Amino acid sequence: MNAQLSSLIEDLDKVRKHSPLVHNITNDVVMNNTANALLAIGASPVMAHAIEEVEDMVSIASALVLNIGTLDSSKVKAMLLAANKAKQLNTPIVFDPVGVGATAYRNTVAEQILQQCKPTIIRGNASEIMALAKVNTKTKGVDSTVSSDSAIDLAKQLAKSYACVVVVSGEIDYITDGKEILEVKNGHTLMQRVTGMGCSATALIGAFVAVNNDVLKAAYNAMVVMGIAGELAAANASGNGSMQVNFLDELYKIDQAIIKMYFKA
Template structure:
């Protein structure tokens, strides 16, 4: 594992050059903003959830995003199918357990999905990561109220159980698997006031996972690109509305100098 400004910039260029197709089965709230972020970073997004086509779609994709933000029965069936096929084809599956712990249905559905087909990467906030390990944890909706540090033990447990890279996002992003650990310190507090930037991070990680076989590197690179773009975009903005606009502009125009001067990573 090698993660630094040079490897990050190399992988940003690879995403821009290869424009990997990222297949998203994601929630209604973030479909538009996620697609725009994927286009801005240089990937090619597709959103498709019909049971009749998810297998064919994941077959031509470079990676698969599963985000359970606005669940319902038919979609869960499609998620199972797409995950199985991605696993069979050894394509990265990046899983976002939005609101885990908020309702029993949500937590149980997630556990069934990841138990049947272990994802390559799971990215959530601390409440969500903890809810997947401790039954009955109290979650307040979809926004986390706890520090990301508090979920590190739960993340280690999850990683061991599913063999996945776990990313706890927050002021600090903690990324780990069974042997390795990376901390990304980029980002800006106002990012929590733009809906779905967590979901966007998951999708951006999937773009990097489509072009780099190391899931640790892909996760760290994706989270760092998000954090750096958010940090630069937040300079001199008047609020979350302009942050969202600047964020896409910044992702699109991220330069080697931006990466080298802003990356705060501890590998």
């Protein structure tokens, strides 16, 4: 077995053995799916966004996930408080800049999170990563058609600027720390037709980085698990309804044998 797969299987075993608590401050659309995705893989999810408790909650968590899908000023304040505490405790922070580029407010908030929270990992689709990189260079807006190459270059630049790992989700997922670039070839287009699939990916990254200090590998491992579960789910789906259900079942069932059989090098 190659080193990549060994690392993946080791992480998966650790997630199931230690059931790390992943604290999510996330959007209202996907909370249920995200919690179930974390439960399916063996982690322990908690969703909490009250300003009064986020610092306490993140203090007992092994990873913090920030997602601005349905942001408001109160949630943003909670994110900044939780992230500040996470930084003090060296707890990894995963940031999902949902919809950045769509509105000036999202750009402002995303920049605030980048600057103040210094995420350990950022995950977005090509448009979001591109918009985020542009925010960084003080421009606004998002291109609707994005070339993968451009996204990769900007992802590397973003990773370097913030000393973090950047994940670009797409037909091929790219994971970079600004130097190395890893590619995940597993996955299925039907995943794009289920709301919150990207948010689930971000949460799973939280579970993997909670058990693996090698941040690049943790992000890569989580994305391989996403991709294989997505492929297997799509094989028996007849639409995005069954896709959503099957995906959780496949996350629940995934193991060493399945990973070895379906992993695309």
